[in-house]
Amino acid sequence: MKSASLSARMIAASVVLSLLVAASFAVLISAVSTLDDARDREAHSKDVTSAIVGVEKLVIDLEAGLRGFVVSNNLRLRSPYTQAHAELPGRLDALERLVADDAAQLGRARKLRTAIQIYVRDYANPILQIAEENPPAARSLVADEEGRRHTQLINARFSDLRAAEGTVAKENAASAKTQSRRAIIVAISALVACALLIVLFGLYLARSIARPVRAAATASSRLAQGDLSVRLAEDGPGEVSELSKAFNRMASELERSREDLETQNVRLRESERRKSELVTIVSHELRTPLASVLGFTSLLLNRDLEQRDQQRYLEIVDLQARRLSVLLNDFLDVENLEEGRLEFARQLLDMGTVVDEQVQLFSGQSSRHTLDVELQEKPLPVRGDPNRLAQVVGNLLSNAIKYSPEGGTVKVVGERDEEFVRVSVRDQGVGIPEELQKRVFGKFFRGDAGASGIPGSGLGLTIARSVVEAHGGRMSFKSVVGKGSVFSLELPLAAD
């Protein structure tokens, strides 16, 4: 599963942080709003209390005006009563409006209104009238007692109202305090949560970015110091993972490049070594016939030789010159094959015919060898260069003859299957030691042939294999020391 990208994770983390902050503020706003409500309710309770006090003051004015008039019978002292009597209905209405949202308080306010109305109707107004007609009666103990009863009832109503409002105010104050405390707790919690989240986010960033970047820097340093095996863990968020993968690809490429370079270096060294070896071999191989040519030409020029000796020396010179020519041709062929400059004809030909021609050509070269040809099927069609393929077959025949100095039968078999044409040359010669078999197709490899006086440049098999491979085929051999060798070539079967 593809890992979420770092930017997506950062955006997600930012969104979560924003949501938390928004949620915290929402809760905070809600708490503050509730706190405002609680304060409003507290203020409302104060308003109600103030209204109650206002009504109470008017009731006191009623009582004071009544008492003043009853005691003095002075109309001027009655004015507080008259004024309060006029104001009371409005004040009571206002009080009831204030407590209208609280049914219990409204009930208490209405009871207060009733008590005041009863006081005015059943006591105050009659007493005022009695005071006008019979002042002593209005000042009697009975009047006092009756007045006291009414005012006690009114005061009780005031007490109920005030107590209830006090309870409401206290509850509101407590609620406001609770809400305030809750708002503070919410704010602190939100602050702590945000701080924690930011720290976690920072840790996450440090873990997701800083650590991989540090690891990449360390790995780069090791890479710069030549440790190409260093690799980064490819886990982590998308971009970091991509960076790690890119780094690892780069390191792998560098490692491969270095291995290629090392391989090339080895090859170059080998090539250099072979070049030196080539120069040595070439100079040696060329020097031998050239020395013969020079030596016998010198004899021919400086000595007075008989006709027969002259003839023999000239034949030797001719032979060595031809040998030089063959050697140079082989050098050129190897060079051209290695450089890919050799061009081959691609014509349809019968390998059986090629084999027959070459066997006929070599059959007269050695009286101790018998060349036996077995062509199991005819034709053996391949597509290729007839001269070069003849060169290959000739080379194999030449080797078979040369490396069986005691003579024997050289058996050439030509066969085909559904895909290939196969030609094998078996001799009964000296064979190739196992430890040398790997180098058989190498340039200038001749094994013990040089020491055994077997002529050759050591390039024949190299050229043969290159030619066969250039035709899309392959060469192989089997050899047992003392029993002989069999060299085979396979070429793709051409359509008839």
Place this chain on the structure above:
Amino acid sequence: MTRLMCFTAAAAGVAALALLTGWESDASTGPATIRITSREISRIRIDLGRPGRGPGDTEIVRLNLFNKRIKRAPIGQAEYVCTFTTRRLRSCTASISLPRGRIVAGGSIQFTELYELAVLGGTRLYDDARGTLTAIRTTRRPRRDILLFRLTG
């Protein structure tokens, strides 16, 4: 037959009044306040001592009782029988007939405009009633009072 019908109608009326006034007073169930108004219908003073008002004189006052919130017609009657003990002070016994029983109150009255009597007892609903009766004059002519019974049990 006619007398029987009258009696039946009167009983039904009393029962209805009892029901109506029962909404306002519930003395049988405990403390209660009964507020009614009265209108004086007759006042007779019998001069038994020295001529003019003085100790020994007897005064008999009859009142119609109303509860205007329920009905305009009288709901009962009251009779005060007072004996003057001084020129102004009189000792009175009041018998107040209400739809659900009779209340008897007694005590001294100095000012007829405002007085207080002790509730001494009663009949039916007000059997063994206790408390006070406070009367406050509201108009002089005709004489109207508020009668306030504060029953304690």
